[in-house]
Amino acid sequence: MFKRFLNPFNLFLKDFSGMASDGSIIVHKNTKNPTKAWTELSLKQTVDKGMPLKPDTPITEDKLRVVCISDTHSKIEIHPEIVPDGDILIHAGDFTNVGLANEVKTFNDFLGTMKHPVKIVIAGNHDLTFDDDMVKNGRENLKKMFGVSEKGFEQLLVKYGVQNVKELMTNCVYLEDAGIDVCGVYIYGSPWQPRFCDWGFNLDRGLECLKKWNLIPENTDILVTHGPPIGHGDMCFDGFRAGCVELLSTIQKRVKPKYHIFGHIHEGYGVTTDGHTTYINASTCTLRYKPDHEPIVFDFPIPEGHVKDELLKITPQRLIRS
Template sequence: MTKWADTGGNWKLHSSFWFRIVFIADGRSGTSSPPKGPEHLRFVCLSDTHGQHRELSSRLPPGDVLLHGGDFSNDGSLEEVMDFAAWLRSLPYRHKVLIAGNHELTFDQSYGGDRVKDSTAANSVRSAFLKSFNSSHDGITYLEDEELVICGVRIYGSPWQPEFLDWAFNMPRGAIREKWKAIPSNVDVLLVHGPPLGRGDALLPSLKRRGCMDLLFEVQDRIRPQFCVFGHIHEGAGVTFDGTTHFVNASSMNEHYQCIHAPLVFDIAIKQDGLQDT
């Protein structure tokens, strides 16, 4: 499924070269993002806020699109997800795009683990969350193996990850590659919850890597996005680059569940065909 959105502006293709750089929005001199030209979309990235999203309210920089890489709750409870929805609605970004993570137990309709006792009640949480905002007015889009296009910039979101204890959106390693194969080639921004192998995926103190090899293969061999945004491994927060794709671990919390990591920011040039988005 492809979802379409429009910024409502009269944008023209920017003809000059634009350096694709990820900035740390922590207020330090020389680190916060520079002024944005009118021919670009500015993305502000968060992930793994685990119910502490309001701690970030005063630290969010201006932008056009807010991305959240999942784990916005601790267990997907109704109180948590509805508070997160209310917070999203209050934010001034024209577009707010999110996926679920392994902690959003009530969002995984295939979940059969022991952490959720009542599947009917779980489905009602997901439904209440989705009904709590008007996407055309609030600008909120929840993606689950779906694509969203904003001014020609293609964003694809998927919540799956290799099996990780008894949490949501788990798939066995190897079998999960079918999810990654379903991602269209040449999307501009790939929003997933867990990292590709070797990219912001090292656990502390062991430095054991938990990333997905199949995801890394699809990203580097076929999809080739400008940016791959994720979270899940809190201590891996930061950015790496392979010459084609910036790998952005946007985890807001550290490994001690302290909400200390600043939002990460990047710009993408609006594309010519984005003028026709509706």
């Protein structure tokens, strides 16, 4: 798949379906202008409103209760009561404001109080210090733009006895371009989004984003990204779209997951469906950074041959694609 993607002829075929003749995803001609791209794409798209499960619905042994949150920005720790019980807690990034080690430590401690047997977390653009390239090559920008001084950053790492902030994530499964099998359900997580100011995990629209989406395995049942696809939960307050065109093409044409969980665009909170995939913008914070959006809940049937007891065998770990 990846080798076919690199074929320049296939890459820019003007096929509105989002695929080349050999089945690889192509870059849309209007990918740099997502609002314009959606105007065209929406003519052949289904976007229906989805209905999240009521949090007080009884949990059963034949289904995994999944609780989704995102964009908590160091607010959820003082409101843990808003998170309902479940089997899997998924956080789609932006659990901090700028990725300071003390913010990460506080969030990790919060996760330790949650009773969900499995907690799965990805980073977002606000979790700056999780972006390895930014930490390695963007220290001046971290200090100038976000007040994360090198001295202060290093002192906190020493205080907590770690070499990088990811080591502080001891109460969850941290996914970065990686996935995990949970009771026969494959969950894949990726922190990237189309370039958004000077924040973390930024990629240019089109080819650079598509390279990351090409890493998503086709057996993915639940996809977790920080940013939304075009057309689902991506409408900004000013009326413009922020979603990624190639992410939607990858979801609909190749991977076809049952669920796609994301955040990033706070005002896009809610559930939609295209008839196959259910899209969940789980942003907890509103546009004004108030944690007023309720976690979104759904049940996923446990595949034949698996049982819920397998949850207890999954330990906190950091899965990062090298």
